[in-house]
Amino acid sequence: MIVVDKVSKLYGERAAVKDASFTIQAGEVVGLLGLNGAGKTTTLKMLAGVLLPTAGKIAVDGIDLTTNVEAVRARIGFLPEVPPLYPEMRVGEYLTFVARIKGLKSDIEGHVASAIADTDLGDVRDEFIGTLSNGFQRRVGIAQAIVHRPALIVLDEPTAGLDPKQMVHMRTLIAKLKARHTVLVSSHILNEIEHTCDRLIVINQGRIAAIGSEAELAGSVQGRGNVVVEVRGSKAAFEQAIRQSGVVAKTVIDSDTDGVIVATLELVNDAREALAQALVGGGLGLRRMERVQLELESIFLTLTGNKQAA
Amino acid sequence: MSNVWWITRRELTHYLRSPLGYVIITIALIIDGLLFNAVAVGPSQRLSSLVLQDFFWCASGTTMAASIFIAMRLIAEERQTGTLTLLATSPLADWQIVLGKFLGAVVLLAVMNALTIYMPLLLMLNGKISAGHLVAGYLGLMLIGATAVSLGLLCSALAPNQLIAAIAATGVILVFILLWILARLTTPPLEDLLAYLSIHDKHFRPFQKGLVSVADVVFYVSLSYVALLAATRALEARRWRG
Numbered sequence: 358m359i360v361v362d363k364v365s366k367l368y369g370e371r372a373a374v375k376d377a378s379f380t381i382q383a384g385e386v387v388g389l390l391g392l393n394g395a396g397k398t399t400t401l402k403m404l405a406g407v408l409l410p411t412a413g414k415i416a417v418d419g420i421d422l423t424t425n426v427e428a429v430r431a432r433i434g435f436l437p438e439v440p441p442l443y444p445e446m447r448v449g450e451y452l453t454f455v456a457r458i459k460g461l462k463s464d465i466e467g468h469v470a471s472a473i474a475d476t477d478l479g480d481v482r483d484e485f486i487g488t489l490s491n492g493f494q495r496r497v498g499i500a501q502a503i504v505h506r507p508a509l510i511v512l513d514e515p516t517a518g519l520d521p522k523q524m525v526h527m528r529t530l531i532a533k534l535k536a537r538h539t540v541l542v543s544s545h546i547l548n549e550i551e552h553t554c555d556r557l558i559v560i561n562q563g564r565i566a567a568i569g570s571e572a573e574l575a576g577s578v579q580g581r582g583n584v585v586v587e588v589r590g591s592k593a594a595f596e597q598a599i600r601q602s603g604v605v606a607k608t609v610i611d612s613d614t615d616g617v618i619v620a621t622l623e624l625v626n627d628a629r630e631a632l633a634q635a636l637v638g639g640g641l642g643l644r645r646m647e648r649v650q651l652e653l654e655s656i657f658l659t660l661t662g663n664k665q666a667a
Numbered sequence: 668m669s670n671v672w673w674i675t676r677r678e679l680t681h682y683l684r685s686p687l688g689y690v691i692i693t694i695a696l697i698i699d700g701l702l703f704n705a706v707a708v709g710p711s712q713r714l715s716s717l718v719l720q721d722f723f724w725c726a727s728g729t730t731m732a733a734s735i736f737i738a739m740r741l742i743a744e745e746r747q748t749g750t751l752t753l754l755a756t757s758p759l760a761d762w763q764i765v766l767g768k769f770l771g772a773v774v775l776l777a778v779m780n781a782l783t784i785y786m787p788l789l790l791m792l793n794g795k796i797s798a799g800h801l802v803a804g805y806l807g808l809m810l811i812g813a814t815a816v817s818l819g820l821l822c823s824a825l826a827p828n829q830l831i832a833a834i835a836a837t838g839v840i841l842v843f844i845l846l847w848i849l850a851r852l853t854t855p856p857l858e859d860l861l862a863y864l865s866i867h868d869k870h871f872r873p874f875q876k877g878l879v880s881v882a883d884v885v886f887y888v889s890l891s892y893v894a895l896l897a898a899t900r901a902l903e904a905r906r907w908r909g
Contacts, residue, residue, distance in 0.1 A: 405756045409906045426906075431758040441753035443677070445684040457673045458757045501753065 358382055359404070359509055359539065364413030366399050373399040375563040376413070383508070386535050388554035389543040390657060396563040397543040398438065401513050404541065405435035418508060431460050434507040434538075438514045440498025444487025448478055448497055451486055452504050459505035472504040476530060492523035499530060503538065510534060512542040516549050528552055547657055561661040574656050583649040584629060585611075587619045589642035595620070598639030604628035621649065670759050674767020675774065678741075682775050687740070692779045695733045699726055703786045715794030716877070722786055723804040723875045727867065730780065730812040731840055737775055738819025739833040741768045742902070743826050761902040765895055769813075769820055776812045780805060800877030807874020810887035814866060815840055817894035824901040840866070866890070 359381040366374040374396045381387050391397045402408040403415060406426045415422040415429075422429045443451055452469045461468055473479055476496040481489055486497055495515065502510050515531065516524045531553050534540050544550050550557060557574060559566040567574050588595055592610070595618050599605045607623040624632065629646060636643050682688030702725035707718050745751035754764050787804075790796050819836035826832035847868035850861035862869050863886070870883040 405752075407752055407755045407906065411907075427758040427760065430756055433756065435752070435756040437749060437752045439749040441748075441750040443681070443750060445681060446677075454673060454677055455753065455757075458670060458754070458759055460758045 358418065359541075360414070360416045361400075361404070362414045362416075364400075364403060364410045364415060366396075366403060366408060367411045372563050374403070374410075374560075377560070377563075377565050378413075379558055379565060379568055381509070381539055381541060383539050384535065385556060386531065386540040386542065386554050388550035388557045389541060389560060390545070390547070390550055390557050391543075391560035392545060392661060395560045395661075397545075397560055398513055399563075400560065401435070401511050401541070401543055402437075404509070405433050405511050406430040407435070431505070432508045434502030434505065434510045436498045436502045436510075436512045436515060438517055440494055441501070442486045442494060442497055445485065447483050447485055448489075448500075449473070449482040451497065452500055455501045456504045461505055468504050468506065471506075472500040475503060475533065476500040477526075491518050492520070492526070495519060495523070495527065496530070499527075499534075503534065506537065508539060510538045510540045512540065514544055515542060516544070516546065524549065559657065559660045566660045571656070574660065583621060583623050584632070585619065585621050585645070585647050585649055586632070586636065586643070587617065587645035588636055589617050589644060590640060591616070592618060594639055594641055595636075598635045598641055601639065602628075602632050602635030604631050604635075617644070670763045671767040671770065674754075674759075674764060675770040678768055678771025679774060682737075682771070687736075688775055691733050691736050692775075692782065695729045695779055696782055698729050699783050699786070702726075702729070707786075715790045715796045716800060718790055718794070719787060719796050719800055719804065719877075720875050722790075723808065726780070726783060726804075726808055727811055727871055727875070730776065730808050731815040731844075731867075733779060734772070734776060734812050734815035735819050735833055735836045735840065737772045738816045738836060739823055739829045741772060741820050742823040742898070743829045743832040747828055755906070762895075762899045764902065765820065765824070765899045769817060769891075769895055772816045772820070773809070773813050776816065777809060780808050780812070797877065803874050803877045803879045806879060807871055807883075810874070810884065811866065811871050814887045814891045814894070817891040817898075818843070821894045821898040821901065824898040844868075 361377055361379050364374060364377045365372060377396075377400060389397050389400060399408065403410050403422070404417075406422060406429055409423060409426070417429045417432050420428050420432070443454075446454065449469060452472055453465060456465045456468050473482055476499050478493070478496055478500060481493055486494065489497065495518075499512070499515070502512070512531070516527050519527060528549065531540060531542060542550070542553060551571060556568070556570055558568050559574070592613055596608075599608055599622070604624050604626065605622045606625050609621045611619045611621060613619075622632070629648070633643060633646060703722055706725055707721035709718075709721075742751065745754065787796065787801055815836075818839050819832070822835040822839060823829070823832040826835055843864065843866035845865075846861045847865040850858045850865065853861060870886050873880050873883055
């Protein structure tokens with residue numbers, strides 16, 4: 358389990374991360390979501406032991422990062438935004454080197470073979486890294502992060518610079534990692550996070566803005582919830598029923614054609630039952646009622662306070 | 668120590684597979700050869716031991732210059748390309764990273780110096796030089812070269828890129844070489860201190876003449892140790908500063 362407790366990182370007077378606290382359970386895939394400059398990379402670098410926090414505590418499997426950074430590093434695999442690769446080394450040779458400096462003493466060949474198999478690098482094992490495509494280099498980057506089978510894998514923007522096919526492959530790879538590792542993945546590409554993660558941590562201006570699953574985050578920003586209704590009846594009867602329901606804060610009629618009204622309603626709470634009763638009680642034919650799901654993009658912009666700017 | 672070895676081995680792999688190592692060695696050997704003919708052998712007949720002294724004097728210059736170019740990339744290049752992150756996220760102590768890189772550079776320097784052996788061997792064929800003089804001279808070359816590498820490595824750990832690392836290392840090494848001039852302009856005890864710190868004049872000349880003094884060996888080892896320790900601290904400080 359990873360515990361981040363009131364962690365701050367200051368660069369001079371400027372706080373890149375301020376009082377960040379969260380926990381990650383074993384086996385979770387957690388997304389760290391934030392705009393560029395929000396503090397994602399600094400947070401990840403602290404978790405990976407590259408940077409030490411100015412204040413607060415980070416513990417991996419109960420081991421304190423500040424007092425025992427080398428033991429923590431042995432439990433973490435880190436893929437930075439730019440994969441740390443030596444172009445003059447061959448893939449297999451590089452992974453063997455990484456396995457050794459990560460502290461593996463035995464069955465190094467087995468670990469390397471396993472990492473190569475997990476990342477589908479078998480065909481390029483003897484190739485020089487510098488000759489590989491961007492997608493393959495990213496995979497080598499993942500392989501170096503998992504070769505010592507760490508408890509936690511930290512991936513910083515793993516799909517940056519990949520084409521759509523490579524992105525899908527990377528997502529599948531991250532999903533595969535879940536079976537054996539806890540994964541923390543940062544991105545500002547919402548679609549990527551949406552497809553990959555069990556839980557999201559939203560970071561904004563160095564502070565944790567929200568933590569939860571996508572549905573939980575949607576709930577927290579939606580609160581009252583929006584619904585779309587389709588009813589048969591007159592506009593006057595519809596407006597009368599809405600008023601009588603007492604649960605609608607705002608009404609937008611999307612269409613009114615041939616006696617069929619489609620409207621988006623903002624409810625004061627999730628009172629869909631009361632709304633349905635009011636509409637049917639008002640003599641309207643209720644043809645459809647569905648909750649509007651907020652897109653992750655909308656949730657994210659609301660949480661980071663950029664809704665207006667967007 | 669196995670971690671140090673893996674770092675050293677990787678450094679050597681880099682030198683073997685990139686043009687840098689070959690270019691540095693080739694240029695150094697060409698300059699050594701030219702200086703051997705022009706300065707050491709010279710136009711007039713001289714004692715072989717004096718020729719050998721001049722050879723070591725010239726080779727000490729090329730060794731220090733080569734050390735700067737070998738050392739400039741050690742940390743700065745890894746920082747520029749992002750591979751320092753790999754080392755920084757591995758359970759390696761910072762001193763292991765620094766020592767491993769230092770040893771890799773020193774091995775390359777040893778290869779370079781070993782390739783100059785044909786020049787003293789030519790002297791052996793045509794004159795008389797002692798094996799002791801030869802060993803002492805090469806020991807001196809390795810000590811002054813290793814010290815220059817350690818100072819270069821310190822600059823590489825502090826500088827944001829290789830170019831600045833090379834410029835800074837050149838400046839630092841020049842200061843250490845020219846301290847003997849400053850020493851002559853001052854009075855004791857500062858004169859003695861500055862003369863003692865002079866990396867070449869005070870401590871290399873005995874090796875050049877075939878003399879090995881423990882005090883000189885201790886000087887070079889101590890200065891290298893201090894520079895490597897400072898480089899280790901510079902790496903540690905980056906974890907706090909970011």
